[in-house]
Amino acid sequence: MADLLIHGKWVCTEKDGKQVLLEDGYVGVRGDSVAYVGKDLPQGYESAERIDRKYGLVIPGLVDIHYHSDSPATKGFCEDCGTVDLYGSILYEYLTAIYAATTVEEWRAIANLTFMEMISGGITTCVEFNSYFPEEMVELLGACGLRGYVAPETNSLDGYPYTPDGKRVIIEHKTGKDMFKKLERNVALIEKYDGAFDDRVRMTLGPTEPPACRPDLLREVRKLSATYHVPITMHAAETKIEREYIRREYGMDSIELLAENGLVGPDVILAHTVFASTREKKIMAETGTNVAHCPSVFVVKGEYMKSLQGYTDMGINVGIGTDTFPQDMIREMRVATSMSKVCDYDFRSAKADLVFKCATQNGAKALGRTDIGRITVGAKADIAIVDMNGFNTIPVRDPIKVLISCATAHNVTDTIVNGRILMKDRELLSMSREKVSEEAWTAARTIWSRVPNLNELSPISIPIL
Numbered sequence: 477m478a479d480l481l482i483h484g485k486w487v488c489t490e491k492d493g494k495q496v497l498l499e500d501g502y503v504g505v506r507g508d509s510v511a512y513v514g515k516d517l518p519q520g521y522e523s524a525e526r527i528d529r530k531y532g533l534v535i536p537g538l539v540d541i542h543y544h545s546d547s548p549a550t551k552g553f554c555e556d557c558g559t560v561d562l563y564g565s566i567l568y569e570y571l572t573a574i575y576a577a578t579t580v581e582e583w584r585a586i587a588n589l590t591f592m593e594m595i596s597g598g599i600t601t602c603v604e605f606n607s608y609f610p611e612e613m614v615e616l617l618g619a620c621g622l623r624g625y626v627a628p629e630t631n632s633l634d635g636y637p638y639t640p641d642g643k644r645v646i647i648e649h650k651t652g653k654d655m656f657k658k659l660e661r662n663v664a665l666i667e668k669y670d671g672a673f674d675d676r677v678r679m680t681l682g683p684t685e686p687p688a689c690r691p692d693l694l695r696e697v698r699k700l701s702a703t704y705h706v707p708i709t710m711h712a713a714e715t716k717i718e719r720e721y722i723r724r725e726y727g728m729d730s731i732e733l734l735a736e737n738g739l740v741g742p743d744v745i746l747a748h749t750v751f752a753s754t755r756e757k758k759i760m761a762e763t764g765t766n767v768a769h770c771p772s773v774f775v776v777k778g779e780y781m782k783s784l785q786g787y788t789d790m791g792i793n794v795g796i797g798t799d800t801f802p803q804d805m806i807r808e809m810r811v812a813t814s815m816s817k818v819c820d821y822d823f824r825s826a827k828a829d830l831v832f833k834c835a836t837q838n839g840a841k842a843l844g845r846t847d848i849g850r851i852t853v854g855a856k857a858d859i860a861i862v863d864m865n866g867f868n869t870i871p872v873r874d875p876i877k878v879l880i881s882c883a884t885a886h887n888v889t890d891t892i893v894n895g896r897i898l899m900k901d902r903e904l905l906s907m908s909r910e911k912v913s914e915e916a917w918t919a920a921r922t923i924w925s926r927v928p929n930l931n932e933l934s935p936i937s938i939p940i941l
């Protein structure tokens with residue numbers, strides 16, 4: 477890999493552990509790591525490849541700690557919809573309809589669209605939960621160049637939770653040894669793939685969610701984590717259905733159940749925690765449990781995590797995930813700051829510096845890493861450059877505020893992962909924009925054609941004649 481020298485109008489680095497911007501700064505990359513950050517033109521890069529962005533904001537690659545690769549297939553399907561008798565949830569009728577209509581072929585095309593969108597928007601690390609096709613996921617991550625964590629689907633379910641009539645949810649568990657079958661597969665995949673592609677691809681233990689995992693399984697996950705030292709990723713306190721089910725079954729709330737079975741701690745990322753009680757928040761704060769905050773997907777349902785500022789004030793480490801379409805971390809930062817302000821009725825809630833830290837340093841911390849989410853000497857060269865000379869971003873007095881309040885993924889010009897340039901001046905180098913787009917169109921049309929009650933579940937908003 478050739479050395480790389482980046483020059484930008486502003487370079488985000490750290491001073492005494494805190495994020496700072498250098499005006500007219502340089503970043504030198506050797507191999508897969510950052511070797512220089514400073515305001516002076518460094519020596520020894522005369523033959524290096526150059527990226528010079530006169531109005532570029534050079535930031536750590538964004539760390540997306542919760543997403544689902546199949547999200548684009550639900551675009552234009554889940555908005556304004558939900559199962560009324562199940563608190564508006566889309567999990568049991570809508571997503572299951574899409575999953576049932578998706579084979580690995582369509583999934584591949586849709587996942588590649590997800591990865592293309594991430595690279596285009598400056599995401600450099602992504603953590604997928606509940607991968608239905610984990611081996612293929614490893615292969616696609618290897619090819620596209622992203623840094624990715626894969627959590628194979630792991631639970632004790634016999635099939636999927638479903639609703640026969642849109643009024644109640646049926647959850648059936650396997651018993652005896654069968655309960656551990658998916659976990660055994662999860663472990664086999666960790667042994668095979670953790671650290672693949674020059675350690676760009678890592679695996680996690682990925683129990684799906686509390687209602688899907690019997691306590692015996694949860695305890696086994698904790699035991700195995702001592703052997704494999706991989707993060708544990710899980711949905712928790714995500715829906716009212718979940719809360720009712722866990723209270724009925726166990727007489728407590730989800731995160732209390734997890735704590736009782738050892739599934740809290742600095743190596744655990746809990747996604748959403750939207751319905752967490754004060755007691756549950758205290759458990760997370762006291763145990764160093766991380767939260768993946770995915771604001772957009774909840775806001776469109778009229779729900780939110782109350783509040784990002786409140787969580788961080790309690791000492792909970794919160795990172796950000798996209799979880800839905802578009803896979804745009806800049807948009808998620810904007811929704812995160814806005815919704816925290818709405819929750820707290822306070823303009824001071826979740827300011828720009830906090831949400832930016834959540835999307836970079838905090839995401840890295842949630843994964844137990846100090847070598848990503850930052851541009852410092854010795855860190856992995858995972859970097860994004862945002863053009864701040866767009867009509868939507870000029871004039872720029874405070875680059876981070878403008879990034880969060882005005883920019884979109886389309887303002888990103890360059891994305892580098894592990895020292896490899898994946899997008900340069902908006903040109904994708906590891907994927908073909910045309911091919912990926914065409915294949916995604918075809919796959920989505922196939923999926924939609926297989927959902928028999930597509931228009932009944934999700935009526936078209938304005939008739940197409």
Ligand SMILES: [Zn+2]
Nearest residue numbers: 605711747799
């Ligand atoms: Zn999720």
